[in-house]
Amino acid sequence: MATLSRSDVEHVAHLARLGLTDDELTLLEGQLNHILDQYAILAELPTDDIPPTAQTIELENILREDVVRPSLSAEAVLANAPARQGEFIVVPSILDDR
C-alpha cells in the first residue's frame, strides 16, 4: 500500500487542522507508515463482492414528529464560549483576510 512522505503528512495535518511541530511531523511520519504497514494484510482478502458494513444493528428510518421542544437557554450554551459579546460568540473576522 501507499507510503506517506513528509509532505503527505503535512498535507493531512492541514486537512485535519492540526498545528504540528517539526518534531511531531517527523515522529508521525515514521509511526503512521509503521501503522499503514499493518493495514497491508487487508489487501490479501478478496472483497469485491462483499457489501460494506457501516453499522451493526438493523435499525432503519428512525423518525419522530417534528415538534417544538424546550432547548438549552442561550446563557447555558454561551457560558462555555471562550469569547463572547452579549448573546454572540466572538470569532476573528474571516472576511477581512481575503
Add this chain to the structure above:
Amino acid sequence: MTELTRLHAHDMAASLRAGDFSSHELTEAHLAAAEAGNPALNAWLSIDRERALGEADAADSRITAARAAGAIETAALPPLAGIPIALKDLVSVKGGQCTAGSRILEGYRAPYDAHITERLRQSGAVILGKTNMDEFAMGSSTEHSAYGPTANPWDLERVPGGSSGGSAAAVAAFHAPLSIGTDTGGSIRQPAALCGIVGIKPTYGRVSRYGIVAFASSLDQIGPFARDARDAATLLHAIAGRDDRDSTSSPTPVPDAFLQLPASDDGAAASLKGKRLGLPSEYFVAGMEEGVEARIREAVSALEAAGAIVEPVSLPHTDYGLATYYIVAPAEASANLARYDGIRFGPRLGDGDVLANYLATRGRGFGAEVKRRIMLGTYALSAGYYDAYYLKAQKVRTLIKADFDVLWAQGFDALVAPTSPTVAFRFGARMADPVSMYLSDACTLPVNMAGLPGISIPCGLSEGLPVGLQFIGAPWSEAGLFQLSRGYEAITADADWRRLEPTGLTSAAPASAVSAR
C-alpha cells in the same frame, strides 16, 4: 466504616432497606476511601463530596419514607437507591466538568445531563465523581490521559488498562461498588480484566449515548463495572433502553432477567448445565502470556466440569480485526473530533485568523495519541485513499461479523475466550510503539466490530495479577452472559484467589509511579 466499602451493591441495597446503615454513611465511607486512595492511584479526576452527600441524603429520605410506608413500598425502591457510583469523565453531569481526559475540554462545564445520568438520578444512585481515562477514550492503559496515568491497585507500577482505567481502578480499590465506562474496542473489558473486576460492553444500541463524548460512533457503547455479575446486571438494567435522543439506541426490550440472577451458588452453578460454548482458537494469539492461557484453560475446564459443553470453533477473520478497527475507529474519530475547534467551548489558543486559532487550539489541545488517530482517520478518508482503506475496512468488517453469525446460527449460547493476552503491563512498556499498545485489544475489538455484547470477569491471577475471562454473545443476549458469569462465580466461589484484595492498596506509591505523572 471501611468495611462498608467491601460490600457488593446488592448487599448494600439490602442493608439500606433494613436500616443497618444510611446512604449518607455509605457515601461518606466511599468518599473517604477515594480521597485517601487517590494520591496513589489517580483514578479520579474529580470527587464532588458536597453533591454526593446531598444525593445520599435525598436517597435516605426516599428510603426512610418507603420503610415507613411498608414492605411493599420498600421492595419497590429502585435497586440503586442510595448506592454510590463513579462515572468516566466523558459522561455529562449538568454543571460539572467533562474533560474526556483532554486539555481541549479543560474548563468546559456540561450544560445538561447525559441520558444515563438522568437514569441514574431517577434510580437514586449517588454520583461520587468523575474518573480518569485515556484522552477521548483512545488507549489501552490510561497513560494517554492529559491528567496523568492511573495506577493499577494490584501493582502501582503497572497500568490499570484503558481507556476506562480510572473507573476500573476505582471499583477494584473499593472507592465505589459500581462505575460507568465506555467500550469502543475493549475499553471496559480490558481494564476490567487487568483490575480483576467485572465489566460488560453491551450490544451496540443497548444504552443511549446522549450526553456522552463520542469517539467512534459505529462502535462506542456504554457499560458497567462492578465486583460481581449481579451488580453489573443491575446497573445495566438501570441505564439500558430506548432514548429518542440517540437514534442508534434500540427499542429492544430490556429483560427483567438482569435483576433475577440467582443469589444462591447452587442455583447459579446448575444454570451452566448443557450450555453450549464455543472456544475460538484464534483468540489464543501470538504473544499471549503462558499464565493467562493457563488461567483461561482452567476456567474452561471448570465450566465443562459444571456441565457446559465447550467446543473448539473458528473465527477465521480475527487476524484482520486489528487493521480493520484501526481504520474504522480513527476515521470516525477524525470526523467526531472536528467539533473541537476552540470556537464555542473549551480553550481557544493562537493569535490571528480563524485558521491560526484552529491549528493552535487543536495542535496544543490534543495529546499525541489523539493527534495520531486524527491523522490516520483523516488520511483513510482523504481523496484517493477512501476506497483502499475505509471502504475496504467496512467490507472486511462484514466478514468479521459474518464469522460470529455463523456460530450463532449453529446454536452456540456464547463464546468463551481470554479478554486480554497479557496481565497488566508496566508504565511505559507500550508507549513508544503505538502498534504494541493496539495489540492489547486483539481479543476485544472484533466484538465491537460485530456490535456484540461481551463481558469480562475475573478468573484468577497470573504472577499475582488478575486475568480476565471473556464471554461473547449474540446481539441482545446480555442476560445469558450474566447467567454464565454468575455461574462461573458460583463454581469458583471457594477459590483462594477470590479472597485476595489488590496488593497495591496498602503500600505507598512507588517513586516511579509518582514521577511518571
